[in-house]
Amino acid sequence: MRRMVEARDGTRLATRIAGPENGPALVLAHALGTDMTLWDEAIPLLPEGLRVLRWDMRGHGGSDVPAAPYAMGTLVSDAEAVIEAHDLREVVFAGISLGGMVAQALAVKRLDLVRALVLSNTAAKIGTPKLWDERIAAVRQSGLAPQADAVIERWFGPRSRMGPAAARARRVLTGTDVEGYAGCCAAVSGTDLYTPVSGLRLPLLGLAGSEDRSTPPDLVRETIDLVPGSRFEIVRRAGHLPPLERPADWAAPVSEFLRAIGHTG
Known part of the structure:
Protein backbone atom coordinates (compact mmCIF):
# COMPACT_ATOMS: atom_id res chain seq x y z
CA MET A 1 0.00 0.00 0.00
CA ARG A 2 1.31 3.42 -0.98
CA ARG A 3 0.51 6.44 1.15
CA MET A 4 1.65 10.04 1.55
CA VAL A 5 2.50 10.91 5.15
CA GLU A 6 2.80 14.48 6.37
CA ALA A 7 5.93 15.31 8.37
CA ARG A 8 5.85 17.69 11.29
CA ASP A 9 6.71 20.66 9.08
CA GLY A 10 4.12 19.75 6.46
CA THR A 11 6.51 18.04 4.04
CA ARG A 12 4.74 15.13 2.33
CA LEU A 13 6.67 11.86 2.38
CA ALA A 14 5.97 8.99 -0.01
CA THR A 15 5.69 5.68 1.85
CA ARG A 16 4.98 2.07 0.99
CA ILE A 17 4.02 -0.67 3.43
CA ALA A 18 3.44 -4.37 2.78
CA GLY A 19 2.93 -7.53 4.81
CA PRO A 20 0.46 -8.68 7.45
CA GLU A 21 -0.85 -5.99 9.77
CA ASN A 22 0.17 -7.93 12.87
CA GLY A 23 3.57 -8.94 11.50
CA PRO A 24 6.82 -7.83 13.16
CA ALA A 25 7.84 -4.49 11.68
CA LEU A 26 10.92 -3.86 9.56
CA VAL A 27 11.61 -0.26 8.52
CA LEU A 28 13.98 0.45 5.62
CA ALA A 29 15.78 3.78 5.05
CA HIS A 30 17.64 4.33 1.77
CA ALA A 31 20.91 6.03 0.87
CA LEU A 32 21.61 9.54 -0.36
CA GLY A 33 20.78 9.86 -4.06
CA THR A 34 18.61 6.74 -4.13
CA ASP A 35 14.96 6.07 -3.22
CA MET A 36 12.76 3.34 -1.77
CA THR A 37 13.19 1.17 -4.90
CA LEU A 38 16.69 0.42 -3.62
CA TRP A 39 15.10 -2.41 -1.61
CA ASP A 40 13.01 -3.98 -4.38
CA GLU A 41 15.24 -7.00 -4.98
CA ALA A 42 16.08 -7.66 -1.32
CA ILE A 43 12.62 -7.56 0.29
CA PRO A 44 11.33 -10.81 -1.29
CA LEU A 45 14.42 -12.60 0.07
CA LEU A 46 13.68 -11.69 3.71
CA PRO A 47 11.63 -13.92 6.05
CA GLU A 48 7.93 -14.14 5.31
CA GLY A 49 5.42 -12.47 7.58
CA LEU A 50 7.23 -9.18 8.10
CA ARG A 51 5.41 -5.85 8.00
CA ASP A 64 8.35 16.70 -1.40
CA VAL A 65 11.50 18.73 -1.93
CA PRO A 66 11.65 21.55 0.63
CA ALA A 67 14.40 24.14 0.44
CA ALA A 68 17.85 23.02 1.58
CA PRO A 69 19.64 22.62 3.90
CA TYR A 70 18.14 19.81 5.99
CA ALA A 71 19.24 18.84 9.49
CA MET A 72 19.70 15.27 10.68
CA GLY A 73 17.14 16.00 13.39
CA THR A 74 14.59 16.76 10.68
CA LEU A 75 15.29 13.47 8.89
CA VAL A 76 14.88 11.65 12.21
CA SER A 77 11.56 13.43 12.80
CA ASP A 78 10.49 12.28 9.34
CA ALA A 79 11.31 8.69 10.31
CA GLU A 80 9.25 9.06 13.48
CA ALA A 81 6.36 10.46 11.45
CA VAL A 82 6.23 7.61 8.94
CA ILE A 83 6.57 4.93 11.64
CA GLU A 84 3.87 6.45 13.83
CA ALA A 85 1.54 7.13 10.89
CA HIS A 86 1.54 3.39 10.21
CA ASP A 87 1.05 2.52 13.91
CA LEU A 88 4.29 0.55 14.18
CA ARG A 89 6.15 -0.20 17.41
CA GLU A 90 9.18 -2.27 18.38
CA VAL A 91 10.57 -2.03 14.86
CA VAL A 92 13.81 -3.35 13.51
CA PHE A 93 15.22 -0.39 11.63
CA ALA A 94 17.54 -1.12 8.71
CA GLY A 95 19.32 1.84 7.14
CA ILE A 96 21.98 2.13 4.50
CA SER A 97 24.45 5.03 4.24
CA LEU A 98 22.41 8.19 5.01
CA GLY A 99 19.57 5.90 6.10
CA GLY A 100 21.95 4.21 8.52
CA MET A 101 22.75 7.57 10.11
CA LEU A 117 19.23 -2.01 14.19
CA VAL A 118 20.70 -3.16 10.90
CA LEU A 119 23.36 -0.64 9.89
CA SER A 120 24.57 -1.19 6.34
CA ASN A 121 27.38 0.73 4.63
CA THR A 122 27.20 3.59 7.09
CA ALA A 123 29.03 5.19 9.99
CA ALA A 124 28.52 7.49 12.95
CA LYS A 125 30.32 10.19 10.95
CA ILE A 126 30.84 10.22 7.18
CA GLY A 127 33.27 12.57 5.50
CA THR A 128 34.11 16.12 6.56
CA PRO A 129 32.22 19.41 6.30
CA LYS A 130 34.73 20.53 3.65
CA LEU A 131 34.03 17.45 1.52
CA TRP A 132 30.28 17.96 1.74
CA ALA A 150 32.56 9.57 -9.75
CA VAL A 151 29.65 8.47 -7.56
CA ILE A 152 29.24 5.15 -9.38
CA GLU A 153 32.99 4.54 -9.03
CA ARG A 154 32.70 5.00 -5.25
CA TRP A 155 29.55 2.91 -5.02
CA PHE A 156 30.47 -0.11 -7.16
CA GLY A 157 33.49 -2.31 -7.63
CA PRO A 158 35.19 -2.63 -11.04
CA ARG A 159 33.22 -5.78 -11.98
CA SER A 160 29.83 -4.14 -11.38
CA ARG A 161 30.18 -0.59 -12.69
CA MET A 162 28.88 -1.49 -16.15
CA GLY A 163 26.18 -3.86 -14.88
CA PRO A 164 22.41 -3.46 -14.45
CA ALA A 165 22.56 -2.54 -10.75
CA ALA A 166 24.91 0.36 -11.46
CA ALA A 167 22.73 1.47 -14.37
CA ARG A 168 19.67 1.55 -12.10
CA ALA A 169 21.58 3.45 -9.42
CA ARG A 170 22.75 5.98 -12.01
CA ARG A 171 19.19 6.56 -13.28
CA VAL A 172 17.84 7.21 -9.79
CA LEU A 173 20.83 9.36 -8.80
CA THR A 174 20.63 11.60 -11.87
CA GLY A 175 16.84 11.84 -11.46
CA THR A 176 17.17 13.11 -7.88
CA ASP A 177 16.32 16.75 -7.32
CA VAL A 178 19.46 18.84 -6.77
CA GLU A 179 17.81 20.71 -3.91
CA GLY A 180 16.93 17.47 -2.14
CA TYR A 181 20.39 16.00 -2.70
CA ALA A 182 22.08 19.14 -1.41
CA GLY A 183 19.72 19.26 1.56
CA CYS A 184 20.60 15.72 2.63
CA CYS A 185 24.31 16.33 2.01
CA ALA A 186 24.05 19.12 4.58
CA ALA A 187 22.42 16.72 7.05
CA VAL A 188 25.30 14.25 6.72
CA SER A 189 27.87 17.04 6.95
CA GLY A 190 26.57 18.21 10.31
CA THR A 191 26.32 14.77 11.92
CA LEU A 205 23.94 -6.08 12.91
CA GLY A 206 26.50 -4.15 10.88
CA LEU A 207 27.16 -4.84 7.21
CA ALA A 208 29.85 -3.48 4.91
CA GLY A 209 30.65 -4.01 1.25
CA SER A 210 34.14 -5.30 0.56
CA GLU A 211 34.46 -2.94 -2.44
CA ASP A 212 32.71 0.10 -0.94
CA ARG A 213 34.75 3.27 -1.38
CA SER A 214 32.16 5.57 0.21
CA THR A 215 32.05 3.85 3.59
CA PRO A 216 34.88 1.28 3.60
CA PRO A 217 34.60 -1.77 5.88
CA ASP A 218 37.01 -0.40 8.49
CA LEU A 219 34.93 2.76 8.86
CA VAL A 220 31.70 0.78 9.20
CA ARG A 221 33.22 -1.59 11.72
CA GLU A 222 34.48 1.30 13.85
CA THR A 223 30.88 2.39 14.34
CA ILE A 224 29.47 -1.10 14.88
CA ASP A 225 32.07 -1.80 17.56
CA LEU A 226 30.72 1.12 19.61
CA VAL A 227 27.77 -1.04 20.67
CA PRO A 228 28.63 -4.02 22.90
CA GLY A 229 27.48 -7.39 21.60
CA SER A 230 26.96 -6.16 18.03
CA ARG A 231 27.62 -8.36 15.00
CA PHE A 232 29.58 -7.30 11.93
CA GLU A 233 29.78 -8.97 8.53
CA ILE A 234 31.31 -8.08 5.18
CA VAL A 235 29.29 -8.64 2.02
CA ARG A 236 31.89 -9.91 -0.44
CA ARG A 237 32.14 -8.50 -3.96
CA ALA A 238 29.71 -5.73 -3.01
CA GLY A 239 30.11 -1.97 -2.99
CA HIS A 263 11.73 -10.94 14.87
CA THR A 264 9.94 -13.09 12.29
CA GLY A 265 6.34 -13.83 11.44
Missing part, protein backbone atom coordinates in the same frame (compact mmCIF):
# COMPACT_ATOMS: atom_id res chain seq x y z
CA VAL A 52 7.85 -3.89 5.81
CA LEU A 53 7.73 -0.08 5.71
CA ARG A 54 9.90 2.05 3.44
CA TRP A 55 9.77 5.65 2.33
CA ASP A 56 11.44 8.23 0.14
CA MET A 57 13.38 10.69 2.27
CA ARG A 58 12.55 14.33 1.82
CA GLY A 59 14.07 15.63 -1.38
CA HIS A 60 14.11 12.16 -2.93
CA GLY A 61 11.81 10.01 -5.04
CA GLY A 62 8.13 10.81 -4.68
CA SER A 63 8.49 12.92 -1.54
CA VAL A 102 19.03 8.20 10.51
CA ALA A 103 18.72 4.74 12.07
CA GLN A 104 21.42 5.47 14.64
CA ALA A 105 20.01 8.87 15.56
CA LEU A 106 16.46 7.52 15.81
CA ALA A 107 17.57 4.72 18.13
CA VAL A 108 19.34 7.24 20.36
CA LYS A 109 16.18 9.37 20.50
CA ARG A 110 13.38 6.77 20.46
CA LEU A 111 14.26 3.43 21.97
CA ASP A 112 10.53 3.03 22.55
CA LEU A 113 10.17 2.65 18.77
CA VAL A 114 13.35 0.74 17.87
CA ARG A 115 14.16 -2.71 19.25
CA ALA A 116 17.12 -3.53 16.97
CA ASP A 133 30.49 21.69 1.09
CA GLU A 134 32.47 20.96 -2.08
CA ARG A 135 29.95 18.35 -3.19
CA ILE A 136 27.01 20.68 -2.60
CA ALA A 137 28.73 23.44 -4.56
CA ALA A 138 29.47 21.08 -7.44
CA VAL A 139 25.91 19.78 -7.81
CA ARG A 140 24.47 23.28 -7.50
CA GLN A 141 26.77 24.50 -10.25
CA SER A 142 26.38 21.71 -12.78
CA GLY A 143 23.73 19.23 -11.56
CA LEU A 144 24.06 15.58 -10.65
CA ALA A 145 24.71 14.10 -14.10
CA PRO A 146 28.35 15.31 -14.29
CA GLN A 147 28.96 13.82 -10.83
CA ALA A 148 27.48 10.43 -11.67
CA ASP A 149 30.66 8.73 -12.95
CA ASP A 192 28.70 13.11 14.36
CA LEU A 193 27.04 10.30 16.32
CA TYR A 194 30.07 8.61 17.87
CA THR A 195 29.31 9.64 21.46
CA PRO A 196 25.54 8.98 21.53
CA VAL A 197 25.82 5.71 19.62
CA SER A 198 28.40 4.44 22.13
CA GLY A 199 25.63 4.56 24.72
CA LEU A 200 23.23 2.31 22.80
CA ARG A 201 22.42 -1.13 24.15
CA LEU A 202 20.31 -3.09 21.68
CA PRO A 203 20.74 -5.89 19.14
CA LEU A 204 22.73 -4.58 16.18
CA HIS A 240 28.06 0.73 -1.28
CA LEU A 241 24.57 -0.59 -2.16
CA PRO A 242 24.51 -4.35 -1.48
CA PRO A 243 20.67 -4.64 -1.37
CA LEU A 244 20.69 -3.52 -5.00
CA GLU A 245 23.97 -5.02 -6.22
CA ARG A 246 23.97 -8.35 -4.35
CA PRO A 247 20.50 -8.66 -2.77
CA ALA A 248 20.78 -12.33 -1.82
CA ASP A 249 24.13 -11.82 -0.10
CA TRP A 250 22.69 -8.85 1.83
CA ALA A 251 19.39 -10.50 2.72
CA ALA A 252 20.98 -13.69 4.06
CA PRO A 253 22.74 -12.18 7.13
CA VAL A 254 19.80 -9.84 7.74
CA SER A 255 17.39 -12.81 7.73
CA GLU A 256 19.66 -14.73 10.08
CA PHE A 257 19.79 -11.73 12.43
CA LEU A 258 16.01 -11.32 12.42
CA ARG A 259 15.55 -14.98 13.26
CA ALA A 260 18.21 -14.83 15.99
CA ILE A 261 16.38 -12.02 17.79
CA GLY A 262 12.96 -13.60 17.30
Whole structure:
Protein backbone atom coordinates (compact mmCIF):
# COMPACT_ATOMS: atom_id res chain seq x y z
CA MET A 1 0.00 0.00 0.00
CA ARG A 2 1.31 3.42 -0.98
CA ARG A 3 0.51 6.44 1.15
CA MET A 4 1.65 10.04 1.55
CA VAL A 5 2.50 10.91 5.15
CA GLU A 6 2.80 14.48 6.37
CA ALA A 7 5.93 15.31 8.37
CA ARG A 8 5.85 17.69 11.29
CA ASP A 9 6.71 20.66 9.08
CA GLY A 10 4.12 19.75 6.46
CA THR A 11 6.51 18.04 4.04
CA ARG A 12 4.74 15.13 2.33
CA LEU A 13 6.67 11.86 2.38
CA ALA A 14 5.97 8.99 -0.01
CA THR A 15 5.69 5.68 1.85
CA ARG A 16 4.98 2.07 0.99
CA ILE A 17 4.02 -0.67 3.43
CA ALA A 18 3.44 -4.37 2.78
CA GLY A 19 2.93 -7.53 4.81
CA PRO A 20 0.46 -8.68 7.45
CA GLU A 21 -0.85 -5.99 9.77
CA ASN A 22 0.17 -7.93 12.87
CA GLY A 23 3.57 -8.94 11.50
CA PRO A 24 6.82 -7.83 13.16
CA ALA A 25 7.84 -4.49 11.68
CA LEU A 26 10.92 -3.86 9.56
CA VAL A 27 11.61 -0.26 8.52
CA LEU A 28 13.98 0.45 5.62
CA ALA A 29 15.78 3.78 5.05
CA HIS A 30 17.64 4.33 1.77
CA ALA A 31 20.91 6.03 0.87
CA LEU A 32 21.61 9.54 -0.36
CA GLY A 33 20.78 9.86 -4.06
CA THR A 34 18.61 6.74 -4.13
CA ASP A 35 14.96 6.07 -3.22
CA MET A 36 12.76 3.34 -1.77
CA THR A 37 13.19 1.17 -4.90
CA LEU A 38 16.69 0.42 -3.62
CA TRP A 39 15.10 -2.41 -1.61
CA ASP A 40 13.01 -3.98 -4.38
CA GLU A 41 15.24 -7.00 -4.98
CA ALA A 42 16.08 -7.66 -1.32
CA ILE A 43 12.62 -7.56 0.29
CA PRO A 44 11.33 -10.81 -1.29
CA LEU A 45 14.42 -12.60 0.07
CA LEU A 46 13.68 -11.69 3.71
CA PRO A 47 11.63 -13.92 6.05
CA GLU A 48 7.93 -14.14 5.31
CA GLY A 49 5.42 -12.47 7.58
CA LEU A 50 7.23 -9.18 8.10
CA ARG A 51 5.41 -5.85 8.00
CA VAL A 52 7.85 -3.89 5.81
CA LEU A 53 7.73 -0.08 5.71
CA ARG A 54 9.90 2.05 3.44
CA TRP A 55 9.77 5.65 2.33
CA ASP A 56 11.44 8.23 0.14
CA MET A 57 13.38 10.69 2.27
CA ARG A 58 12.55 14.33 1.82
CA GLY A 59 14.07 15.63 -1.38
CA HIS A 60 14.11 12.16 -2.93
CA GLY A 61 11.81 10.01 -5.04
CA GLY A 62 8.13 10.81 -4.68
CA SER A 63 8.49 12.92 -1.54
CA ASP A 64 8.35 16.70 -1.40
CA VAL A 65 11.50 18.73 -1.93
CA PRO A 66 11.65 21.55 0.63
CA ALA A 67 14.40 24.14 0.44
CA ALA A 68 17.85 23.02 1.58
CA PRO A 69 19.64 22.62 3.90
CA TYR A 70 18.14 19.81 5.99
CA ALA A 71 19.24 18.84 9.49
CA MET A 72 19.70 15.27 10.68
CA GLY A 73 17.14 16.00 13.39
CA THR A 74 14.59 16.76 10.68
CA LEU A 75 15.29 13.47 8.89
CA VAL A 76 14.88 11.65 12.21
CA SER A 77 11.56 13.43 12.80
CA ASP A 78 10.49 12.28 9.34
CA ALA A 79 11.31 8.69 10.31
CA GLU A 80 9.25 9.06 13.48
CA ALA A 81 6.36 10.46 11.45
CA VAL A 82 6.23 7.61 8.94
CA ILE A 83 6.57 4.93 11.64
CA GLU A 84 3.87 6.45 13.83
CA ALA A 85 1.54 7.13 10.89
CA HIS A 86 1.54 3.39 10.21
CA ASP A 87 1.05 2.52 13.91
CA LEU A 88 4.29 0.55 14.18
CA ARG A 89 6.15 -0.20 17.41
CA GLU A 90 9.18 -2.27 18.38
CA VAL A 91 10.57 -2.03 14.86
CA VAL A 92 13.81 -3.35 13.51
CA PHE A 93 15.22 -0.39 11.63
CA ALA A 94 17.54 -1.12 8.71
CA GLY A 95 19.32 1.84 7.14
CA ILE A 96 21.98 2.13 4.50
CA SER A 97 24.45 5.03 4.24
CA LEU A 98 22.41 8.19 5.01
CA GLY A 99 19.57 5.90 6.10
CA GLY A 100 21.95 4.21 8.52
CA MET A 101 22.75 7.57 10.11
CA VAL A 102 19.03 8.20 10.51
CA ALA A 103 18.72 4.74 12.07
CA GLN A 104 21.42 5.47 14.64
CA ALA A 105 20.01 8.87 15.56
CA LEU A 106 16.46 7.52 15.81
CA ALA A 107 17.57 4.72 18.13
CA VAL A 108 19.34 7.24 20.36
CA LYS A 109 16.18 9.37 20.50
CA ARG A 110 13.38 6.77 20.46
CA LEU A 111 14.26 3.43 21.97
CA ASP A 112 10.53 3.03 22.55
CA LEU A 113 10.17 2.65 18.77
CA VAL A 114 13.35 0.74 17.87
CA ARG A 115 14.16 -2.71 19.25
CA ALA A 116 17.12 -3.53 16.97
CA LEU A 117 19.23 -2.01 14.19
CA VAL A 118 20.70 -3.16 10.90
CA LEU A 119 23.36 -0.64 9.89
CA SER A 120 24.57 -1.19 6.34
CA ASN A 121 27.38 0.73 4.63
CA THR A 122 27.20 3.59 7.09
CA ALA A 123 29.03 5.19 9.99
CA ALA A 124 28.52 7.49 12.95
CA LYS A 125 30.32 10.19 10.95
CA ILE A 126 30.84 10.22 7.18
CA GLY A 127 33.27 12.57 5.50
CA THR A 128 34.11 16.12 6.56
CA PRO A 129 32.22 19.41 6.30
CA LYS A 130 34.73 20.53 3.65
CA LEU A 131 34.03 17.45 1.52
CA TRP A 132 30.28 17.96 1.74
CA ASP A 133 30.49 21.69 1.09
CA GLU A 134 32.47 20.96 -2.08
CA ARG A 135 29.95 18.35 -3.19
CA ILE A 136 27.01 20.68 -2.60
CA ALA A 137 28.73 23.44 -4.56
CA ALA A 138 29.47 21.08 -7.44
CA VAL A 139 25.91 19.78 -7.81
CA ARG A 140 24.47 23.28 -7.50
CA GLN A 141 26.77 24.50 -10.25
CA SER A 142 26.38 21.71 -12.78
CA GLY A 143 23.73 19.23 -11.56
CA LEU A 144 24.06 15.58 -10.65
CA ALA A 145 24.71 14.10 -14.10
CA PRO A 146 28.35 15.31 -14.29
CA GLN A 147 28.96 13.82 -10.83
CA ALA A 148 27.48 10.43 -11.67
CA ASP A 149 30.66 8.73 -12.95
CA ALA A 150 32.56 9.57 -9.75
CA VAL A 151 29.65 8.47 -7.56
CA ILE A 152 29.24 5.15 -9.38
CA GLU A 153 32.99 4.54 -9.03
CA ARG A 154 32.70 5.00 -5.25
CA TRP A 155 29.55 2.91 -5.02
CA PHE A 156 30.47 -0.11 -7.16
CA GLY A 157 33.49 -2.31 -7.63
CA PRO A 158 35.19 -2.63 -11.04
CA ARG A 159 33.22 -5.78 -11.98
CA SER A 160 29.83 -4.14 -11.38
CA ARG A 161 30.18 -0.59 -12.69
CA MET A 162 28.88 -1.49 -16.15
CA GLY A 163 26.18 -3.86 -14.88
CA PRO A 164 22.41 -3.46 -14.45
CA ALA A 165 22.56 -2.54 -10.75
CA ALA A 166 24.91 0.36 -11.46
CA ALA A 167 22.73 1.47 -14.37
CA ARG A 168 19.67 1.55 -12.10
CA ALA A 169 21.58 3.45 -9.42
CA ARG A 170 22.75 5.98 -12.01
CA ARG A 171 19.19 6.56 -13.28
CA VAL A 172 17.84 7.21 -9.79
CA LEU A 173 20.83 9.36 -8.80
CA THR A 174 20.63 11.60 -11.87
CA GLY A 175 16.84 11.84 -11.46
CA THR A 176 17.17 13.11 -7.88
CA ASP A 177 16.32 16.75 -7.32
CA VAL A 178 19.46 18.84 -6.77
CA GLU A 179 17.81 20.71 -3.91
CA GLY A 180 16.93 17.47 -2.14
CA TYR A 181 20.39 16.00 -2.70
CA ALA A 182 22.08 19.14 -1.41
CA GLY A 183 19.72 19.26 1.56
CA CYS A 184 20.60 15.72 2.63
CA CYS A 185 24.31 16.33 2.01
CA ALA A 186 24.05 19.12 4.58
CA ALA A 187 22.42 16.72 7.05
CA VAL A 188 25.30 14.25 6.72
CA SER A 189 27.87 17.04 6.95
CA GLY A 190 26.57 18.21 10.31
CA THR A 191 26.32 14.77 11.92
CA ASP A 192 28.70 13.11 14.36
CA LEU A 193 27.04 10.30 16.32
CA TYR A 194 30.07 8.61 17.87
CA THR A 195 29.31 9.64 21.46
CA PRO A 196 25.54 8.98 21.53
CA VAL A 197 25.82 5.71 19.62
CA SER A 198 28.40 4.44 22.13
CA GLY A 199 25.63 4.56 24.72
CA LEU A 200 23.23 2.31 22.80
CA ARG A 201 22.42 -1.13 24.15
CA LEU A 202 20.31 -3.09 21.68
CA PRO A 203 20.74 -5.89 19.14
CA LEU A 204 22.73 -4.58 16.18
CA LEU A 205 23.94 -6.08 12.91
CA GLY A 206 26.50 -4.15 10.88
CA LEU A 207 27.16 -4.84 7.21
CA ALA A 208 29.85 -3.48 4.91
CA GLY A 209 30.65 -4.01 1.25
CA SER A 210 34.14 -5.30 0.56
CA GLU A 211 34.46 -2.94 -2.44
CA ASP A 212 32.71 0.10 -0.94
CA ARG A 213 34.75 3.27 -1.38
CA SER A 214 32.16 5.57 0.21
CA THR A 215 32.05 3.85 3.59
CA PRO A 216 34.88 1.28 3.60
CA PRO A 217 34.60 -1.77 5.88
CA ASP A 218 37.01 -0.40 8.49
CA LEU A 219 34.93 2.76 8.86
CA VAL A 220 31.70 0.78 9.20
CA ARG A 221 33.22 -1.59 11.72
CA GLU A 222 34.48 1.30 13.85
CA THR A 223 30.88 2.39 14.34
CA ILE A 224 29.47 -1.10 14.88
CA ASP A 225 32.07 -1.80 17.56
CA LEU A 226 30.72 1.12 19.61
CA VAL A 227 27.77 -1.04 20.67
CA PRO A 228 28.63 -4.02 22.90
CA GLY A 229 27.48 -7.39 21.60
CA SER A 230 26.96 -6.16 18.03
CA ARG A 231 27.62 -8.36 15.00
CA PHE A 232 29.58 -7.30 11.93
CA GLU A 233 29.78 -8.97 8.53
CA ILE A 234 31.31 -8.08 5.18
CA VAL A 235 29.29 -8.64 2.02
CA ARG A 236 31.89 -9.91 -0.44
CA ARG A 237 32.14 -8.50 -3.96
CA ALA A 238 29.71 -5.73 -3.01
CA GLY A 239 30.11 -1.97 -2.99
CA HIS A 240 28.06 0.73 -1.28
CA LEU A 241 24.57 -0.59 -2.16
CA PRO A 242 24.51 -4.35 -1.48
CA PRO A 243 20.67 -4.64 -1.37
CA LEU A 244 20.69 -3.52 -5.00
CA GLU A 245 23.97 -5.02 -6.22
CA ARG A 246 23.97 -8.35 -4.35
CA PRO A 247 20.50 -8.66 -2.77
CA ALA A 248 20.78 -12.33 -1.82
CA ASP A 249 24.13 -11.82 -0.10
CA TRP A 250 22.69 -8.85 1.83
CA ALA A 251 19.39 -10.50 2.72
CA ALA A 252 20.98 -13.69 4.06
CA PRO A 253 22.74 -12.18 7.13
CA VAL A 254 19.80 -9.84 7.74
CA SER A 255 17.39 -12.81 7.73
CA GLU A 256 19.66 -14.73 10.08
CA PHE A 257 19.79 -11.73 12.43
CA LEU A 258 16.01 -11.32 12.42
CA ARG A 259 15.55 -14.98 13.26
CA ALA A 260 18.21 -14.83 15.99
CA ILE A 261 16.38 -12.02 17.79
CA GLY A 262 12.96 -13.60 17.30
CA HIS A 263 11.73 -10.94 14.87
CA THR A 264 9.94 -13.09 12.29
CA GLY A 265 6.34 -13.83 11.44
